[in-house]
Amino acid sequence: MLTHVRRRRIDDGDVVALPRLTTVTPEAMPPLPPAAAAGSTRHWRTHDGRIALYGYSGGGARWLHVPDLATFRFTSPDEVTAIVAGGAADGRILDAYWRTVLPLALQSFGCEVLHASAVVGRRGVAAFCALPETGKSTIAYGLTRRGYPPWADDAVVFRESEGRLDAIPLSFRLRLRPPSASYFARHGEPGAPEAAHRSGGRRRRLSHVFVLERSPRGTAVEVHRLAPGAALSAVLTHAHSFSEDDPARKRRLVEQYLALVAGVPVFRVRFPDDLERLGDLLDRLEGALA
Numbered sequence: 312m313l314t315h316v317r318r319r320r321i322d323d324g325d326v327v328a329l330p331r332l333t334t335v336t337p338e339a340m341p342p343l344p345p346a347a348a349a350g351s352t353r354h355w356r357t358h359d360g361r362i363a364l365y366g367y368s369g370g371g372a373r374w375l376h377v378p379d380l381a382t383f384r385f386t387s388p389d390e391v392t393a394i395v396a397g398g399a400a401d402g403r404i405l406d407a408y409w410r411t412v413l414p415l416a417l418q419s420f421g422c423e424v425l426h427a428s429a430v431v432g433r434r435g436v437a438a439f440c441a442l443p444e445t446g447k448s449t450i451a452y453g454l455t456r457r458g459y460p461p462w463a464d465d466a467v468v469f470r471e472s473e474g475r476l477d478a479i480p481l482s483f484r485l486r487l488r489p490p491s492a493s494y495f496a497r498h499g500e501p502g503a504p505e506a507a508h509r510s511g512g513r514r515r516r517l518s519h520v521f522v523l524e525r526s527p528r529g530t531a532v533e534v535h536r537l538a539p540g541a542a543l544s545a546v547l548t549h550a551h552s553f554s555e556d557d558p559a560r561k562r563r564l565v566e567q568y569l570a571l572v573a574g575v576p577v578f579r580v581r582f583p584d585d586l587e588r589l590g591d592l593l594d595r596l597e598g599a600l601a
Contacts, residue, residue: 329481330385330416332408334393334401351556355411358443364411366553373419373553375412380404383412388420409482414466419553419560422479423567425520426549427467429478430459432600435518436478438467440549445523449491449586453593456500461485462515466551469517471570477514494586517575519600520546526581532588533581534595542577543568 352367366375375383381395381404391412393404414424427438428451437459441447448464455461464486468479487495522545526533537545547568555561571577578599582592 330387330389330391330413332391332393332405334381334395334404337394337396351554353554366415368554368556373416375415375553377407377411380407383408383416385416385419388417391416406484410465410484413481414468415551415553417468417479418551421563422468422470423564423571424551425467425469425546426465426551427520428464428485429462429467430454431462431515432459432518434600435516436462436467437519437521437596437600438463438478438517439521439523440546441523442549444488445525446491446582447523448485448487449494449589450523450592450596452485452487452491452495453589454596455485456495457593457597467517469567469571471567474570474574476517476567476571476574478517479514490586494589517571520571520575520577521580521596521599522546522549522577524579524581525584528583528585530581530583532583532592532595534578534599537577537579539572541579542572545579546571546577 352365354365355363357363362378364375364377366373368374372384372386377383380399381393383391383393385391391408393408395404418424425438425440427440428447429436429438430451431437439447439450451461451464461483462478463481464483466481466483468481469476470479520542521534522537550564550568552560552564580592580596582588
């Protein structure tokens with residue numbers, strides 16, 4: 312049986328529930344079929360429309376199913392169980408757990424999740440939100456080559472507590488698409504390593520949020536701070552949630568995102584679809600981080 316991840320104590324005596332992951336076979340604990348779920352089923356799709364996973368509640372638990380891999384069951388912040396058919400590699404299960412399942416599980420129990428990559432600046436964690444294949448991982452990796460430690464790739468988990476917004480440290484793998492990896496190789500930089508990263512044992516303040524948008528080639532890089540109303544709309548576009556059927560959880564989500572736009576500067580960043588202009592973009596982002 313594969314076991315991984317225990318509850319981790321965060322600084323200042325605050326405990327963030329990072330569950331223990333265990334795996335069992337279907338015979339040991341059959342998953343609840345999606346058709347029998349008590350609530351509605353929610354789907355998450357890839358950029359080309361394929362279903363990447365789906366989630367539902369039923370049988371006293373919450374469930375996330377990753378097609379052709381595993382079904383993950385969680386009832387509390389203490390433990391997640393992966394029901395795995397024979398042949399699934401432990402590495403694939405752990406990758407799906409860290410990248411997708413754990414952020415959504417934490418969101419269902421009170422944290423929030425931005426579809427974003429992130430690095431650590433002088434003032435805290437800077438998150439880069441974007442639609443798939445916009446360039447958030449490329450930008451985060453480019454900043455790591457300038458001395459900014461990596462914090463997250465694809466999911467930034469945060470929560471509001473007593474007026475403070477903290478990013479929660481998780482393990483992750485930084486992934487670059489082939490054009491970006493080739494760009495860094497041409498400029499004498501190694502491609503992003505496939506080794507897992509840990510963003511550190513301690514929570515850190517969420518200090519900046521950048522909402523990324525592509526613009527046509529030949530246009531200038533634009534970075535401007537958004538007013539709270541526009542910032543709220545922009546960040547909610549990139550918010551992940553396990554379910555939208557729980558009124559109390561929806562209210563908590565809105566409260567935490569209102570706290571985000573009230574206390575964290577949110578920038579809209581428009582940049583041309585041209586990797587050769589990446590240096591200019593990183594210069595502008597460093598200016599905003601400073």
